[in-house]
Amino acid sequence: MPELVFFSGTMDCGKSTLALQIEHNRSARGLQGIIFTRDDRAGEGKLSSRLGLVRDAVEVADGQDLYVYVVDHLSQGGRADYVIADEAQFLAPVQIDQLARVVDDLGLDVYAFGITTDFRSKLFPGSQRLVELADRVEVLQVEALCWCGARATHNARTVGGEMVVEGAQVVVGDVNHSADEIGYEVLCRRHHRRRMTAASARAAALSPDVLPVGST
Numbered sequence: 001m002p003e004l005v006f007f008s009g010t011m012d013c014g015k016s017t018l019a020l021q022i023e024h025n026r027s028a029r030g031l032q033g034i035i036f037t038r039d040d041r042a043g044e045g046k047l048s049s050r051l052g053l054v055r056d057a058v059e060v061a062d063g064q065d066l067y068v069y070v071v072d073h074l075s076q077g078g079r080a081d082y083v084i085a086d087e088a089q090f091l092a093p094v095q096i097d098q099l100a101r102v103v104d105d106l107g108l109d110v111y112a113f114g115i116t117t118d119f120r121s122k123l124f125p126g127s128q129r130l131v132e133l134a135d136r137v138e139v140l141q142v143e144a145l146c147w148c149g150a151r152a153t154h155n156a157r158t159v160g161g162e163m164v165v166e167g168a169q170v171v172v173g174d175v176n177h178s179a180d181e182i183g184y185e186v187l188c189r190r191h192h193r194r195r196m197t198a199a200s201a202r203a204a205a206l207s208p209d210v211l212p213v214g215s216t
């Protein structure tokens, strides 16, 4: 049975790498996929992984009907054996419904990849719809780690290394940014709740309040 599968995890846990591997393994066996993405850091119409791999993809636009895109592709003689959608958190809920229709009405597997929650630990609307509709939700096996060593489960947005909780839901960016820039850091829930990033933990450790007795 064809399936809608949602591969989810924090930022930097290997989602795009897995998307590229699934694509590679299927195309190595002569299958052809349609690859959707939206707002990848590498630029428009790209699916990129931090491991350095990048490939072309269809950049999804606001209001674009993904079911109609696949039907048009097929009716113009194109081939599609499966569909991959990366950065699926940026898709609108209605576009997730269209992907479910691709599974149910066209009989294609759809593999969607994305982060579930934003920097405020609220569901992205597209991810919420995926959790509601997916046949399976798969949490990635490679764990991203919080600075404390615990499994990272949450995404923090940082400015100058400090966690912020105000701002637009969508700001394209990356982990490991230089201190002054807007960036992201993955944290365990405990440290996300306490807004304690690697930089603020370092600063707290150096604070005179916690220095050993006798130190200057």
Ligand SMILES: Nc1ncnc2c1ncn2[C@@H]1O[C@H](COP(=O)(O)OP(=O)(O)O)[C@@H](O)[C@H]1O
Pocket: 009, 010, 011, 012, 013, 014, 015, 016, 017, 018, 048, 049, 050, 051, 142, 144
């Ligand atoms: N230099 C490296 N050597 C080995 N693995 C790396 C390296 N850089 C990144 N990675 C792996 O790539 C993962 C990020 O992959 P990526 O597909 O870009 O993540 P996501 O799409 O989930 O944000 C990291 O968790 C890490 O496992």
Ligand SMILES: Cc1cn([C@H]2C[C@H](O)[C@@H](COP(=O)(O)O)O2)c(=O)[nH]c1=O
Pocket: 010, 011, 012, 015, 016, 039, 041, 114, 115, 117, 118, 119, 120, 155, 156, 157, 169, 170, 171, 172, 173, 174, 184
């Ligand atoms: C938490 C959070 C993330 N984003 C953006 C930042 C990146 O461009 C993508 C996630 O990409 P990745 O391949 O999973 O690393 O999402 C955002 O816009 N808003 C957020 O709250």
